[in-house]
Amino acid sequence: MRTRQKQENAMGKFEEVYKRSLEDPEGFWGEAADQLVWDRKWDRVLDDSQAPLYRWFPGGRLNTCYNALDCHVESGNGSRLALIYDSPVTGALRHYSYQDLRDEVARLAGALKARGVEAGDRVIIYMPMVPEAVMAMLACARLGAVHSVVFGGFASNELAKRINDSQPRLILSASCGIEGGRAVPYKPLLDKALEAASHKPQGCLILQRPEERCELTAGRDEDWQEALSGATAADCVPVEATDPLYILYTSGTTGQPKGIVRDNGGHAVALKWSMKHVYNIDPGEVYWTASDIGWVVGHSYIVYAPLLQGATTVLYEGKPVGTPDAGAFWRVIAQHGVVTLFTAPTAFRAIRQQDPQGAKIAEHDLSSFRALFLAGERCDPDTLLWAQDKLKVPVIDHWWQTETGWPIVANCLGIEQLPVKPGSPTRPVPGWDLRILDGEGNEVPRGTIGSIVGRLPMPPGTFPTLWNAQERFVKTYLSSFPGYYQTGDAGYMDKDGYIFVMGRTDDIINVAGHRLSTGAIEEALANHPDVAECAVIGVHDDLKGQLPVGFLVLNAGCARPVEDIEKEAVQYVRDGIGPVAAFKTALVVQRLPKTRSGKILRGTMRHIADGESYNTPATIDDPAILDEICEALEEAGYAGRRA
Structure with missing residues (x-):
């Protein structure tokens, strides 16, 4: 009952x-x-x-899909808008009420059930940003099955690793995705992964997109629509609160991906709580996370949290620029009445580079819009202040990780809006007891950089373990500082309890015995009026141990001599940080190498600069960018060796 x-x-x-x-x-x-x-x-x-x-919540039983869909329908809100699918790359626009979405998900769950999927089974979802991908996640949750979303278009060898580790009963995929205005066929990548994988799933359901259809493999593949045409709606299957809801793989340092496990009970509790208390979203309001369901941000704040709260979520298949221009985000906000947008700082740097004066903003009615949240990588103060100035709404930097599933540090708008300090995501969210420790595990004075750790237990919604790798979980996250969760990030806490996340612990460089944050140097570089985006890495130096090298992407239309900007950038660091930074090299490049979520691949750049061998990360947005980085480093006298 x-x-x-x-x-x-x-x-x-x-x-x-x-x-x-x-x-x-x-x-x-x-x-x-x-x-x-x-x-x-x-x-x-x-x-x-x-x-x-x-x-x-041990001993508790619930169903996440029921709480995300059925309960709203049964409480009389079935006609409320649940999902808006907006796809500028295909021109598609679809609206789903809670009743619509519940019925579609129940039917898909019935198709999966008819093919043997039961509670505890794994299902890999290898799909683009289409409503059917969201339905697939919820259909798995409805049956108590464990979904594992892998980016559509992800490299075959990486997909094969995830197939072998999770051992799915089924794979749900699509004929293609749309990237850069062209169709990217998924089927050849899926076929190659299945050929390489030692585990063979029972079968595949393939969604045929009109932009590019594919040939189905007889005896293994089924057409998505045909499978659904004869399906009977499936009821929700209650599971233990401690049972897994999903596995989300993140790259590991060993080359073996880490399967982050999310449980059903703690996850639903934390995400529903966060929608009101962190983001200040009420049922029925339109909330948009401009990310991808392949990332944790998409899992938490495109799919589950908005639906658990009874809000309307926007599923956007497009980019911040180029679909069609730097006004794409403002069009979506105005057209759908979005009240809050959550995206990555890199999206705003791209918008700013293309439209430095924010002229596109004035072309749209943003009267519904009341807050912007940024996360995914460190938000430099310059980007935050630009967005704040142009949008005239609170701009909230907040910090969290794939492992945690929801914010660690944020300005909780639904509790009390605290003063914004550019460069800080504000204070730890309720449930998080953060400390700053030195290498020996001692707390450091306020204002001193150290390892950011969270006192155990972590709050609900965080990961309880790694998939089939509990020993690795304990060794990686819980062993360096007993009694604490090691975030892997470095930073400091100021006198007011505000956290400043300066980068991964390996982004703290040692210049002649001085510990310097590459994030602080990036802040200084970002103050240059011609710099749209930048990244700093520490490269090996025989005399000083390490030296910082900066990479600069300039604003669109900047016609000034590159040499002048590079010299000025060095002076900006000297003025902002001081001679102690020993910053002498700034290199202008066209683009920075990033993951598909927008994180800059500083570690890969550092390996290139030091002449070390490296593997091109599976999550990289465009591998060709690494060649440009190599050339820039070679011209500057660094190794720049290609893998």
Whole structure:
């Protein structure tokens, strides 16, 4: 029997809410869990008997899909808009009510069930940004199956690794994706991956897109629409709160991908809580995360969190620029009445590079728009201030990771908007007790850079383990600083408790014994009026240990001599950081190498500069960019060796 307690707006000042989350975590998260529909209530909120391995809501049973779709329909909100699919690359625009989406998902779940998919089975989803991909995730959740989304178009060898590790019963895919205005066939990549993989799934469902259809492999592949045409809608299957909802693979340093596991109970509790308290989104409001479902941001804030909250989510198949121009985001906000946008800083740097004065903003009615959230990589103050100036709304930098599933540090607009400090994502979110430690595990003074760690237990919604790799989980994340989660990021806490994330711990460079943040040097470079985007790496130096080298991407239309800008950039660092940075090399390039989520591949650039062998990352947006980086480094006298 399903029970649901009346939702309360437990609003309060930030200090009060934060303090309670640390002093009474079981009471705090128990109240948050009461906002969901449970088939069976938990035995206890937190199981700490296996510390440092913690589990939230053991004994509880629920279904994530039911809480995301069915409960809204059953409470009389079936006609409310759930999903807007906006695809400038194909011209498609579709709207789905909660009733529509629930019915489509139930039918797809029925098709999967008819093909043997049961609770606990894994299903790989290798698809573009189309509604069917969202439906596939929810259909797996409906059956209690574990989905693993792999970027459509991801390299075959990387897909094969994920097939072998997760051992899916089925693979759901599509004939193609759209990248750069052209169709990218997925089927040849899928075929090659299945040929290389030692594990063979039972079969594949293939969505035929009109932009480019594909040949189906007899005996293995089925047409998506044909499979659904005879399907019977499937009911929700309750699962344990501690059962896995999904596996999301992230690249590991060993070459073996790490399968981040997300559980059902803690995940649903944390995401629903965050929609109101972090993003200040109410049911029925239009919320847009401009990301990809292949990333954790897409899992959490395109698919699950908005639907758990009863909001309207936007699924956008396009880019911030080029589909058709730097006004693409403003068109979507105006057309659909978006109240809050969440995207990556790199998207805004791309927009700014193409439209430095923000002229495109004035072409659209943004009266509905009230907040911009940025995450995915460190947001330099210059980008934040530009967005704040042009949009005239709060611009909220916040910080989290694939592992955590939702924010670690943020300005919680739904509790109390705190003063913005450019360069800081503000303060730890309720549930997170952050400390800054030195290499020996001692807390460092305020303002001193060290390793950012979170005191255990981590709050609900974070990852309880790695898929089939618990020993690796403990060694990678819990061993360096016993009693703490090692984030792998470096930074400091100021006197007001604000966190400044300066980069990964390996982005802290040592110049003649001085520990310097590449992020701080990037801040100085970003102040140059002609610089749209920049990245700094530390390269080997026999005398000083390491020296910083900067890469600059200039604003569109900049016609000034490159040599002048490079000299000025060096002076900007000297003025902003001081001679201690020993910054002497700034190189103008056309583009920076990035992952498809917009993260700059600083580690790969560093390997190139030091003449070390490297593998082209599977997540890279365009491998050809590395050749330009090599050439720029070679001209500057660095190794620049190609893999």
